[in-house]
Amino acid sequence: MLISKVSPQGQTSVPAFIRKQLAIKSGDELRWDIEERVQGSLQIIITVPTVKTIKSLRGIAGNLYKQYGGGAKYLSSERNAWKQENQ
Structure with missing residues (x-):
């Protein structure tokens, strides 16, 4: 158990x-929560929130659209299908 003073x-x-x-x-945020335990005692839960930024999501799909000829080609075919449906 580690102890720090206030x-x-x-x-x-x-x-x-x-x-x-x-x-x-330095500069990271911590989230503090109070949790009630058995017999009315309290405990503090400190967590380090993880934030996903747009940059960290780059490449998450990997080769998902490879079977369609790539992401741009797939997107183009989807847009064409939408246009045809809405005519």
């Missing part, structure tokens, strides 16, 4: 071991 300003430090294990860097 300063008079209400601040605390994340122990170095925890920062390394979770790859927490």
Whole structure:
């Protein structure tokens, strides 16, 4: 168990071991939740939210559209189908 103190300003430090294990860097956000446990005791759950950015999603489909001749060709064929349906 690791222990950290709360300063008079209400601040605390994340122990170095925890920062390394979770790859927490300066400026990262932590989410704090209070969870009620058995017999009325409380526990604090601290999590490191993971945020997916558009950049991190690049290439997620891999070769998904390869069978259609590539993503651009597939998209073009879908758009043509939509146009035909709406005429």
